[in-house]
Amino acid sequence: MNTQPRLAPSHPIGDEVRRTTCYMCACRCGINVHMKSGEVAYIEGNRDHPINKGVLCAKGASGIMQINAPSRLRAPLRRIGPRGSGAFEEISWDEALALAVSWLKPLRETAPEKLAFFTGRDQSQSFTGWWAQAFGTPNYAAHGGFCSVNMAAGGIYTIGGAFWEFGQPDWDRTKLFILFGVAEDHDSNPIKIGLGKLKARGVRVVGVNPIRTGYNAVADDWLGITPGTDGLLILSLIHCLFQAGKIDLDYLAQFTNAPLLIVEDGPEAGMIMKNAESQPFVIDRTTGQPAPWDAKGVQPDLGAVYNGNRTVFQHMAQRYLAPEYAPEAVAGRCGIPAARIRQLAADLARIAFDEAIEIDQPWTDFRGNSHEKMIGRPVSFHAMRGISAHSNGFQTARALHVLQIILGSIETPGGYRLKPPYPKPVDAHPTPHFTAAAGKPLAGPHLGYVRHPEQLALKPDGSPARIDKAFTWDAPFSAHGLMHMLIPNAHAGDPYRIDTLFLYMANMAWNSSMNSGEVIKMLTDQGADGEYIIPRIIYSDAYASEMVAYADLILPDTTYMERHDCISLLDRPISEPDAAGDSIRWPVVEPDRDVRPFQSVLLDLGARLGLPPMVREDGAPKFKDYADYIQNHIRRPGVGPLIGWRGADGAQTGRGDANPNQLDRYIENGGFFQAHVPAAGAFYKPWNMAYQDWAVQTSLFESPQPYLFSIYSEPMRRFQAAAEGIGPHQPPEHLRETLKRAMDPLPLWYSPYQENGYTIHALTQRPMDMYHSWGSQNAWLRQIRGRNFLYIPTKIWREHGFKDGDFARVTSPTGEIVVPAAHMAALNENTVWTWNAIGKRKGAWALDEDAPESTTGFLLNHLISELLPDMGDGIRRSNSDPVTGQAAWFDLRVKIENAGPQLASSPAFAAIPRAVPQGKTRKAPQ
């Protein structure tokens, strides 16, 4: 027997727990911040929080290294040397704001569009958009155009909701789960929690992804698909299900536009037939006569032909039964054996229909029909950037929704469930506002959902109203704008020149731009007069990113522990399928630097500019700071940024006056609020009156908004018809053929690739332990993933005689990189990939210039042009989805050579001058 030391293992962690919201990625988990002597000692997940339920990811638990990182900016900076030289002087906030006002005020008074205000990882878009609207510039968007807009728009135009974090599989009931191309940095804890539930129940998981890491590593079946062919696989599954008649006809007839009639011929060809009241109608099976689409007791006939016009359903069947979608026809292109496709279709059908589930929950639909039970089709899907970042991604996202629809699995038990404020029909969204007028605010929000060519953001002369050419014929449904075109267009003066570029949290001089090297040149390029082509650049960030050196004025932001934030239902909330939810951040520590929270700075700037919603009648600032705005801003009567504890006494939910103690109530509750959906409204939400009434009560809508899923998209047909020459609004000639195909109103697949001899697909993915460029400044996370390699599949590895330690020379039509190579067998045989945003420019992020991130670390961005190759007509064509403008990062194809052993990756950029000193030691624990 040993003599053991006596342990005293029971001691308090700290002296206080402050519960707030994480910002180490876009998940927005609840965190318990344990404080010791006023400093952060330990961070763990908040068990009560709806998003993470106590768990926390690698990033979240490393937050303590982020809030103390040496890369934090310290004070406002004014450029005093050439742009990019890093010559800055520290100035006071008063000087900084006065300088900004001196630039912006004349723009507002003469030409507000000369300000382009774009935000990156912004979680306050309903606020930043409101500010830009008050300023009056049409040039506002966040980063969705190079991130997710195909998923968002593909979903909204089809089902009134989307993948990403706006819905989730019914993790507790689903019996088969299929995951397409996920980005492991978004919705990550909810997906991991969900996968854990499936694994605990032994539910089969199928991963469709060229790369078998992360979630795909635990998938029971892995389909290592060829990039860009997901849509073809999905349409082949639809083909098999149609062929076997395994489709939910009742669901299609009741809840989708499948029974609506399509005009066969004439000037209205392809449009949905309308009656004398301009309403679509169906043919009732019981009478054989036209009947209103939304009347009680009507039984829509999917097989109806009325005056020679057939239903959407018949158009679907005709398209998807075609032999071109047979598994045998797509197998080679998709890289998946036909037998696997056929079997997956069979599994979907068996589980959806033979293992259907029922919940004993009566409900009433919008037609007034009562239903005794909620029937569920327990197959579910989830998808993210993998299918989104292709130039056929919009159609692919639509195809995946149609697959779910024919299985009857959206918004039914065991299927895919939307989270409030979704489902929301496309018609309930705003259309874009874009008309700038001197000294005037914009008439409405910038971003929206275009339904008709007349809603495009075009000036009277037909030229683009926006600097990024969003909502033009180039990208009619670009609901998130095109941030990736901002700097190239501003530099080219196409469609016009701007004066001031104002960026927030967007690392456009590095990993957030396509073609980073060229963008750096554009930022520093000067005209014949010696002036910068982009005259002024204001940048706000908390950290010394690569972008800092290229700004003229730096407004240093706080870290996420030093600020208020609002995760709002007006924006991108933390809802769950069973509850609307919103949340806040609040300062759990005070900044130890001369920095200010960006949102408060924006309010200050707005007041100094005299923007009406930010000043009182006497001209004094209306809001003291962002916290004041969160509590007191009224967006429309009774509705503000937060839905919890409204009204002077905090007794109201959803609607009510401002509450001066609202933030305190949030803090007491762990930083969040939830309003729960009633049980009778839990499923079938787009058609369920219990849900619709609750949504109105909770302020999501002003009136009930029931709708049919748009398998057939009439807005798309309007654009396709225009491309065919129909109607007064006509696209430019060079876009006609593209639009005819891309705007097909029924989902289809087309190759996203140009045939140019480059045949190897090259992808990036984000690791679960890093968020964009932020992770590398984190002392713990960079020890986990401080290096990246080009992962090469066995066939290519052998073909080129690669050995461990070799570098690969990777070329695309527009660039070349030489980077460290590594072998990986669990990979599509024609695909190479690397981790995104590990590569850093020397001198950035307070890292040593010899840090592996800056020596061997690399970006694929240098290989990707924001423009497609010139077709000889001098027209600049964006490398984007032609429907939404989504940056087509994943369309990249390359050639590979073995470059043998090398010491460093190339291209190697010169070090950028430091905005903060290099970090030496990390903060010691309390």
Added chain:
Amino acid sequence: MTSLPTHTEKRLGLAIDLDTCVGCQACVTACKGWNDQGYGAPLSDQDPYGAAPSGAFLNRVHSYEITAADQSAAVIVNFPRSCLHCEDAPCVPVCPTGASYKRVEDGIVLVNEDSCIGCGLCAWACPYGAREMDADMGVMKKCTLCVDRIYNDHLPEEDRVPACVRTCPTGARHFGDFADPESTVSKLSAARGGYDLMPDLGTRPTNKYLPPRRKDAPDLSAPLAPLLDIQATGFAGWLDKVLGKI
């Protein structure tokens, strides 16, 4: 030199589900964060913003690629690695000062940092590479099973589990007493074929790994039967047949 107890009252340890672990590294940094401010010396980091950052971690996750002859495709296994709290822990008897010991009451293998001289013999003896020297303090660090959490009266009862278990987003990590056949970990291990890491070494690890389930073995024998031959009957025939089902 320290001797191992012949018997421990409990055998506390982890059951780690390799079929569920997605390799997200959450357990790695939760462990780092807790133990940086918890039991013993902090887990220091050297050159944290430099060319060769290195620090002490008590739990690391590695990913391995396996191409097996009977599998149609290569698979990746994410493998969390920390002290296994062996019954015959080779790291204990080699300790020249008695700093390394295995607790009688629960089987946790610990280092008494007051007696540790940082000689590194225990890390050399451990076949699993589970111990890491803290370069700043010169003491040996290892997984304590969060001994300062699991008995901590200041924590709510549900939080008295190791930090890695509390944070694991997929629920792949389970904590409990393997001496109790009715414990969750014992039953899970029995049901899922929990196995010892490198059992031939005779270390008798307490922690168990639950193996990945078989992958990529779909039953391809029952594809969907077409409703009828569309080529023969034409689209109208298909439509009649389908709609006849309503």
